[in-house]
Amino acid sequence: MLFLFRSRCHTATKSRPSAFFSTSAPPPSISDGMPVQFPMRNEEKRNLSLGGHVGFDSLPDQLVSKSVTQGFCFNILCVGETGIGKSTLMNTLFNTMFENEEASHYQNGVYLRPRTYDLQESNVHLKLTIVDTVGFGDQINKEESYKPIVDYIDTQFENYLQEELKIKRSLFNYHDTRIHICLYFISPTGHSLKSLDLVTMKKLDSKVNIIPIIAKADTISKSELHKFKIKIMSELVSNGVQIYQFPTDDEAVTEINSSMNAHLPFAVVGSVEEVKVGNKAVRARQYPWGVVQVENESHCDFVKLREMLIRVNMEDLREQTHARHYELYRRCKLEEMGFKDTDPDSQPFSLQETYEAKRKEFLGDLQRKEEEMRQLFVNKVKETEGELKEKERELHEKFEQLKRMHQEEKRKVEEKRRELEEEMNAFNRRKVAAETLSLSQPLKKDKDKKK
Amino acid sequence: MADVGKTPVARNEKTNSEFGYVGIDAILEQMRRKAMKQGFEFNIMVVGQSGLGKSTLMNTLFKSKVSRRSLMTTEEDRIPKTIEIKSISHDIEEKGVRMKLTVIDTPGFGDQINNENCWQPIMKFINAQYEQYLQEEINIERKKRIPDSRVHCCIYFIPPTGHCLRPIDIEFMRHLSKVVNIVPVIAKADTLTLEERDFFKQKIRVDLRANEIDVYPQKEFDEDAEDRIVNEKIREMIPFAVVGSDQEYQVNGKRLLGRKTRWGIVEVENTAHCEFAYLRDLLIRTHMQNIKDITSSIHYEMYRVRRLNENNTQPNGQTAIHANSVPEHEVLSHEM
Numbered sequence: 165m166l167f168l169f170r171s172r173c174h175t176a177t178k179s180r181p182s183a184f185f186s187t188s189a190p191p192p193s194i195s196d197g198m199p200v201q202f203p204m205r206n207e208e209k210r211n212l213s214l215g216g217h218v219g220f221d222s223l224p225d226q227l228v229s230k231s232v233t234q235g236f237c238f239n240i241l242c243v244g245e246t247g248i249g250k251s252t253l254m255n256t257l258f259n260t261m262f263e264n265e266e267a268s269h270y271q272n273g274v275y276l277r278p279r280t281y282d283l284q285e286s287n288v289h290l291k292l293t294i295v296d297t298v299g300f301g302d303q304i305n306k307e308e309s310y311k312p313i314v315d316y317i318d319t320q321f322e323n324y325l326q327e328e329l330k331i332k333r334s335l336f337n338y339h340d341t342r343i344h345i346c347l348y349f350i351s352p353t354g355h356s357l358k359s360l361d362l363v364t365m366k367k368l369d370s371k372v373n374i375i376p377i378i379a380k381a382d383t384i385s386k387s388e389l390h391k392f393k394i395k396i397m398s399e400l401v402s403n404g405v406q407i408y409q410f411p412t413d414d415e416a417v418t419e420i421n422s423s424m425n426a427h428l429p430f431a432v433v434g435s436v437e438e439v440k441v442g443n444k445a446v447r448a449r450q451y452p453w454g455v456v457q458v459e460n461e462s463h464c465d466f467v468k469l470r471e472m473l474i475r476v477n478m479e480d481l482r483e484q485t486h487a488r489h490y491e492l493y494r495r496c497k498l499e500e501m502g503f504k505d506t507d508p509d510s511q512p513f514s515l516q517e518t519y520e521a522k523r524k525e526f527l528g529d530l531q532r533k534e535e536e537m538r539q540l541f542v543n544k545v546k547e548t549e550g551e552l553k554e555k556e557r558e559l560h561e562k563f564e565q566l567k568r569m570h571q572e573e574k575r576k577v578e579e580k581r582r583e584l585e586e587e588m589n590a591f592n593r594r595k596v597a598a599e600t601l602s603l604s605q606p607l608k609k610d611k612d613k614k615k
Numbered sequence: 616m617a618d619v620g621k622t623p624v625a626r627n628e629k630t631n632s633e634f635g636y637v638g639i640d641a642i643l644e645q646m647r648r649k650a651m652k653q654g655f656e657f658n659i660m661v662v663g664q665s666g667l668g669k670s671t672l673m674n675t676l677f678k679s680k681v682s683r684r685s686l687m688t689t690e691e692d693r694i695p696k697t698i699e700i701k702s703i704s705h706d707i708e709e710k711g712v713r714m715k716l717t718v719i720d721t722p723g724f725g726d727q728i729n730n731e732n733c734w735q736p737i738m739k740f741i742n743a744q745y746e747q748y749l750q751e752e753i754n755i756e757r758k759k760r761i762p763d764s765r766v767h768c769c770i771y772f773i774p775p776t777g778h779c780l781r782p783i784d785i786e787f788m789r790h791l792s793k794v795v796n797i798v799p800v801i802a803k804a805d806t807l808t809l810e811e812r813d814f815f816k817q818k819i820r821v822d823l824r825a826n827e828i829d830v831y832p833q834k835e836f837d838e839d840a841e842d843r844i845v846n847e848k849i850r851e852m853i854p855f856a857v858v859g860s861d862q863e864y865q866v867n868g869k870r871l872l873g874r875k876t877r878w879g880i881v882e883v884e885n886t887a888h889c890e891f892a893y894l895r896d897l898l899i900r901t902h903m904q905n906i907k908d909i910t911s912s913i914h915y916e917m918y919r920v921r922r923l924n925e926n927n928t929q930p931n932g933q934t935a936i937h938a939n940s941v942p943e944h945e946v947l948s949h950e951m
Contacts, residue, residue: 212705215678218902222709223655224647226904231646259637288640331923336912416648450920475638479645487759500753 195532235289238478239274239320241372242294243313243364244349245301248379253347253434254294256458257285257470261436262294271299274309276316278341293341301360302554310364317343318372321493340482342490344481345408345473346372349379350429356395365405371489373481375473376400381431381457382465389431396429410472411480418423424472433458519606548611642751647818654713656763657903658702658744660795661718662737662787663772664725667802672717672770672859675872676895680861681705681718694724698736708908719766725783734787741766741795745918767910768831768898769795772802773854777811780822788828794914796831796906798898799823804856804889805874812856819854830854832902836909848896855890858883 210604240248246269255261262281279297295316300309321341327338348365350357368374376396378384400407407428412419435458439448448457458466473481502522646717670682681703702719719740724733744765749872769791773784788797799819801807807815823830831854832846860883863870872883882888898906 212679212707214680214707214709218676218678218707218709218897220655220657220707220714220903221712222900223712223714223903224650226901227650228643228647229903230908232643236642257637283637283639285639287642290639290642291744331920333916414648414652470638470916475641476645478639478642479649483649491757 180230198545217435225382231287232287234336235291237291237293238482239278239293239295239343239345241297241313241317241343241346242349243297243300243346243368244379245351246299248349248350248351249434250296250347250379252436253349253379253432255436256434256466257473258292269299269302272301273303274299274312276312278316291339297345306360310362310367313373314367317368318493321371321490322497324490325494325497328607342485343372344478344485346374348376350376350396352378352380352392352431353513354382354384354392356392358398362399362403362405364396365400365407366403369406370492373489374405375469376429377465377469378429378431380433382451384431389552391427393431408481410477417476420471420476424468427465427468430469430472432466432469433464434466547592651711651713651761653714656715656717657907658717658719658764659898660721660737660741660766660769661772662721662724662769663802664774666853667772667774668859669720669770669772669802672800672857672891674774674861675859675891676898677705677707677716679705679707681707681716682720695834696727697890698723698733700736700740700927715745715763730783733783734790737787738790738794740756741769741791742918745794746922748915748918749922765910766795767907769797770800771797772797773844775801775803775806775815775856777807777815777945779815779818785822785826785828788830789826790824792828792830795919796833797828797910797912798831798894799854800894801854801856803858805858805876807856816852816854816856831906831909833909836913848894852890852893855893855894855897857894858889 196351223562240254242254247266251262260281260283262279274396275298276295277298278293280291280293283290283292299588300313302311324338324340324342327333327335346368348361348368350361365376378389378392378396381389410417410425412418412422412425433449433456435447435449435456436450437447437451438445439455441448441455441457446457446459448455457463461467642732655883659673661673663669673682674680700719701720701722702717704715704717707714707716721737724737727733730924748761748765750762751757771788772785773780788799791797801815804812829835832849834846834850835841837846858874858881860872860874860881862872862874864873864875864880865871866880866882868872870884874881874883883891886892
């Protein structure tokens with residue numbers, strides 16, 4: 165279904181005239197004759213100081229308590245090669261053993277496996293969805309590896325968009341599955357990013373918030389790590405990959421966020437096993453040469469990741485997903501479908517008008533196709549009927565022929581029988597005649613003999 | 616290749632106390648910070664005949680001169696010949712919480728000799744606000760935060776006759792309770808004794824029930840048992856008998872808002888005198904967010920459903936509803 169609308173993706177779309185009640189429009193009148201005045205909406209705003217305690221400072225509390233009853237959704241996408249430590253890191257981050265079997269390395273392609281869990285901490289209910297990329301990086305030909313991931317993200321946006329466009333919708337009960345954060349696991353080679361990493365991240369950076377992390381960081385020494393991080397960041401910048409920047413516009417978190425921005429990518433180690441260090445049991449990995457403690461900031465950046473991801477910026481991640489990535493998707497999708505804000509005559513379109521027109525067209529198409537198919541069906545039926553009739557006729561003919569042959573044969577046989585009967589009769593007569601003759605003859609014969 | 620069809624399975628709840636603190640509940644603090652930064656909006660409409668104390672009540676509620684009357688310096692105090700709709704916005708702040716408060720006044724309501732269809736212009740205004748929000752929402756390039764001008768709450772002032780609801784009251788509330796949250800109040804309640812007040816309230820509640828008028832808090836939107844208990848208590852008190860005042864007097868050594876008469880001082884915030892405090896608590900301190908939620912998730916959605924269905928059933932060629940003008944009144948008379 166091609167539309168001839170000019171693509172407006174790239175030109176700056178001016179917003180529609182903002183004055184809602186324009187003074188040039190005539191005041192709307194009601195049929196009973198009582199004219200009504202709609203004045204210009206008074207945009208005067210003043211800053212007032214209150215004479216006493218009014219009480220609306222409880223509004224944030226009211227808002228928060230409503231959110232608590234509703235519950236929260238958070239969706240994490242983990243992209244990384246098989247065996248790089250995605251599941252372990254999730255277990256470590258959320259202090260829970262999410263049920264997981266180890267993935268095999270022999271997948272034909274990449275597929276995404278989402279799993280939803282209900283977590284609760286104090287009075288907060290979190291619906292956490294962890295999406296795993298199974299088989300990523302295992303194939304010999306990895307050209308198409310990024311596609312299932314992009315498709316999955318788009319599908320979640322699409323589902324939300326469909327819900328939003330419905331007539332009877334329930335956005336408040338909707339289980340939001342849009343991916344809020346993509347953790348990209350980088351192999352700890354110590355050199356640089358792999359081309360698969362660059363390609364995948366480039367495809368994902370406009371669709372989702374990306375935080376790159378260096379997995380299994382206990383295989384890299386401190387000095388190598390420092391160089392590795394610098395190399396990675398410079399490669400990302402030079403390839404134009406937009407990773408998620410922790411927001412620095414809110415004074416409460418500006419300091420911590422900007423310092424964390426400098427530590428990207430985070431070098432993490434995950435573990436759910438406990439090891440006794442000193443007199444405490446901490447989560448760590450035990451090696452013959454020492455113990456790597458997960459929550460020790462000098463050993464790895466796990467604490468930083470947890471801080472940023474959960475304790476400081478979770479809400480911002482959700483907001484960015486909705487306000488930036490989803491809006492971008494929505495805009496492109498709607499423009500692709502042919503909707504615009506203004507038509508070539510710069511008269512504002514109603515989305516519903518276009519939608520309605522589109523729908524009619526679509527229904528018309530459907531009807532036409534239905535007609536075609538019906539015609540086809542009718543024709544086919546006629547054909548087959550014709551063939552069948554033909555065959556029937558042939559069979560009849562054959563039958564007739566056989567019948568005639570049979571009749572023929574019967575007649576012949578009858579004739580033969582008659583002939584035979586006649587012969588028999590003739591023979592009998594002769595026999596009788598001969599017998600009577602012989603009866604009278606023997607005297608003669610005897611006489612002859614006696615002679 | 617992507618196995619996106621796998622439906623996520625919600626597992627059983629797991630508590631996280633085994634290993635230590637994760638920090639999920641920090642999201643509450645994050646939300647609070649975001650809300651404080653963004654600020655809030657609240658749009659309140661007052662409807663009632665002139666002289667019932669609407670402006671004074673608004674000033675009392677928000678403890679500042681928010682009403683239109685306080686801003687009028689040279690305009691004569693006349694009763695307009697037609698219903699006008701005037702809205703004034705204020706930015707107020709309390710303890711770091713910023714709010715854009717819009718008070719929408721309807722001078723002229725109920726003041727004419729013939730008040731037929733007096734509710735229509737108000738209904739039109741409310742629908743126009745929904746329309747504006749809808750148009751913004753279905754834009755392709757839309758703003759990050761759609762400015763919310765929808766009327767969240769409409770306070771309807773009932774004159775203290777002491778008898779029962781008048782036909783104009785019933786007509787108005789019957790039509791408008793379907794599109795907006797209505798909070799009916801008995802104005803100038805200091806003219807009624809306590810017994811008269813109780814009788815009046817009883818009568819009003821009976822009238823409301825008889826005419827199937829659902830005022831805020833609506834029974835059908837109670838979310839759970841807890842909600843219902845709280846809301847039942849409120850429903851027993853509706854309509855609130857209020858007295859407004861923006862003058863302070865000395866009572867028992869304290870400075871209080873009140874009305875001074877020769878037979879005593881009516882204390883506005885004293886619950887034994889009038890129910891202003893309950894109204895304020897309901898509107899501002901406990902249910903403001905709930906009021907906004909009901910407006911956006913129920914009234915607005917109903918309007919949207921109606922509107923989108925209208926478009927679908929319109930045959931080709933009819934006058935379309937243009938995006939940026941007030942909808943033709945044929946649509947409105949297509950009644951709810």
